[in-house]
Amino acid sequence: MIGTSPARTFIAHAVLVLGIVIVAFPIYYTFVASTHTLQTILRPPLPLWPGGEFWTNYSEALSGGVRRIGGVGVGTLLFNTTVMALGIAIGKIIISILSAYAIVFFRFPLRMTFFWLIFITLMLPVEVRILPTYKVMVQFGLIDTYAGLILPLIASATATLLFRQFFMTIPGELVEAARVDGAGPWRFFFDILLPLSRTNIAALFVILFIYGWTQYLWPLLITNSNDMNTIVIALRKMISFADADTQWQLVMVTAMLAIVPPILVVVLMQRWFVRGLVDSEK
Amino acid sequence: MTPRVVFPNKILPYLLVAPQLAITLVFFYWPAGQALYQSMLREDPFGLKSRFIWFDNFRRVLADPAYLNSIKVTVIFSIATAVVAMGVALLLAVMAEKVIRGKGFYRTLMIWPYAVAPAIAGMLFLFMFNPSIGTLAVLLRKAGVHWDPLLNGTHAMILLVIAAAWKQISYNFLFFVAGLQAIPKTLIEAAAIDGAGETKRFWTIVFPLLAPTTFFLLVINTVYALFDTFGIVHAVTGGGPGKATETLVYKVYNDGFVNLMLGVSAAESVILMAIVIALTAVQFRYIERKVHYG
Numbered sequence: 001m002i003g004t005s006p007a008r009t010f011i012a013h014a015v016l017v018l019g020i021v022i023v024a025f026p027i028y029y030t031f032v033a034s035t036h037t038l039q040t041i042l043r044p045p046l047p048l049w050p051g052g053e054f055w056t057n058y059s060e061a062l063s064g065g066v067r068r069i070g071g072v073g074v075g076t077l078l079f080n081t082t083v084m085a086l087g088i089a090i091g092k093i094i095i096s097i098l099s100a101y102a103i104v105f106f107r108f109p110l111r112m113t114f115f116w117l118i119f120i121t122l123m124l125p126v127e128v129r130i131l132p133t134y135k136v137m138v139q140f141g142l143i144d145t146y147a148g149l150i151l152p153l154i155a156s157a158t159a160t161l162l163f164r165q166f167f168m169t170i171p172g173e174l175v176e177a178a179r180v181d182g183a184g185p186w187r188f189f190f191d192i193l194l195p196l197s198r199t200n201i202a203a204l205f206v207i208l209f210i211y212g213w214t215q216y217l218w219p220l221l222i223t224n225s226n227d228m229n230t231i232v233i234a235l236r237k238m239i240s241f242a243d244a245d246t247q248w249q250l251v252m253v254t255a256m257l258a259i260v261p262p263i264l265v266v267v268l269m270q271r272w273f274v275r276g277l278v279d280s281e282k
Numbered sequence: 283m284t285p286r287v288v289f290p291n292k293i294l295p296y297l298l299v300a301p302q303l304a305i306t307l308v309f310f311y312w313p314a315g316q317a318l319y320q321s322m323l324r325e326d327p328f329g330l331k332s333r334f335i336w337f338d339n340f341r342r343v344l345a346d347p348a349y350l351n352s353i354k355v356t357v358i359f360s361i362a363t364a365v366v367a368m369g370v371a372l373l374l375a376v377m378a379e380k381v382i383r384g385k386g387f388y389r390t391l392m393i394w395p396y397a398v399a400p401a402i403a404g405m406l407f408l409f410m411f412n413p414s415i416g417t418l419a420v421l422l423r424k425a426g427v428h429w430d431p432l433l434n435g436t437h438a439m440i441l442l443v444i445a446a447a448w449k450q451i452s453y454n455f456l457f458f459v460a461g462l463q464a465i466p467k468t469l470i471e472a473a474a475i476d477g478a479g480e481t482k483r484f485w486t487i488v489f490p491l492l493a494p495t496t497f498f499l500l501v502i503n504t505v506y507a508l509f510d511t512f513g514i515v516h517a518v519t520g521g522g523p524g525k526a527t528e529t530l531v532y533k534v535y536n537d538g539f540v541n542l543m544l545g546v547s548a549a550e551s552v553i554l555m556a557i558v559i560a561l562t563a564v565q566f567r568y569i570e571r572k573v574h575y576g
Contacts, residue, residue, distance in 0.1 A: 008380065008480070009380065012377040012378075012381050013377075013381055019373075019374040019392070020392065022448075023392055024394060026403070026406040029406070029410060029417075033409070041415060042415055044415050044419075098298045098299070098302070099302040101298055102294075102295040102296075105288055111295070117303065117307075117311075118306055121306055129314050129317050129551055129555070130538065130539075130551070131320075131544065131548060132313035132314070132315075132316035132548070132551075134539075151305060155302075155305045155310045160302065175288070175289075185289045185291060188289075210396065213397075214513075215399075216512065216513030217513065217516075232399045232513070235405060236401060239517075252409075255405065255406065258399070263394050267394070270389075270393065274389075277456060278457060
């Protein structure tokens, strides 16, 4: 190990602290803004420290203030967003673990065809096929439904590929041993494969939850009624810089409510998240 | 490659792949096919009449100055975002490798922006930088900069790049840290014994060995700047002022859903698909088995 001089270590810490200030500042600043009165926000520069309106603003926002400016209660918004994020995370994990299981542990005609059919979808995010996908949703009557928010976004190959890669590292002897002991495919799946995949599932869950929570374009298109909005979309609708009536303190509270849940998920599940992110991309 | 031991069932595997296959066919292949077909149609906005016109839409799109402008905007935006996000992240990762204490603490604070939706990131930066009530805009004005992202195209672009890059720093940081940890310490120590200083060690050993990570992140960041930043553009500038920040994805949305030029929008979608396929092919050609999440 090469020793690092104290001066160099100090510089490293200084750069890191500066980096964190840059990275964390916008979030901190939002929090600060959510604790001041509208008058303070409208007369910039805003103080660097939280003001005394924390309880006033948050209780006003939660008890109908957001409904007044956005048309929907903040509870509905958080519920919609949670349903969408969980639906995408859980749905994608289920369908992809099943298909990866089939592709790795069974031999059947068209196996590779199916694999390639799924694999190709890896390349195309929903953004490049919005209009036709929207048409399909209209035909199925899925506008303004949770299914409409969730289904098109779970048609992607990433999770399948990850599980496939992981399954291929499982030694054939394990399958053989299970078969000798009389375990059928379902038994093997639930008693051996699922417990082994726990870490992968946890990692994938965090990544997909964030992916679902932060969606923008798709919910924007697929929800017409305010009741089905996700919190990100609702926030966008509340903000108007031209309009002097924007209740900024309430908007900032909403922004905090939109930011904090996914941050908590990432920070609390950091171990799996970091491992999953870095491993799955290799 | 795959375990040679498999289960002998005949029907079960089909049932297992069925859900994913069904969703993929209905929400992926069907719309993608529609996009291809529609890109060769000319339709009136009400969908009453349509005519098959082969590649006319493509010709029209590629000859359209607005489209060429949007290609230029996208290229500038993507390169700037990738360079800023990766540069800052690399610097921070190298510094984080040096410190012994507080590594976990720094990492925890560094990954926050990953969880923030791009659109919200955009709104937060707009809140800080908008000319009327943004604190940082006021400070900039006091410093003598005529800052106005709502009227000045360059300023709008700078704001978008900052917001987009900010959001991506955490991701790049995690990968650079992982990449740095994978570099054998013996190489660096050998260089140190030979008398190479810290800067020289970085540029001659660490940076070249980091190349796979860097290249991989370059592709990922480009894809991110191309697609995931729609929210930022829509929430912050709406493609404006003028068309100064109209990226390709934003144009597909705008032409399709706002201007209702369906054939044109479909043709633009198809061009985008070609770009993504090319990027993914590059990615797989040079860094095998590295897969993008999306």
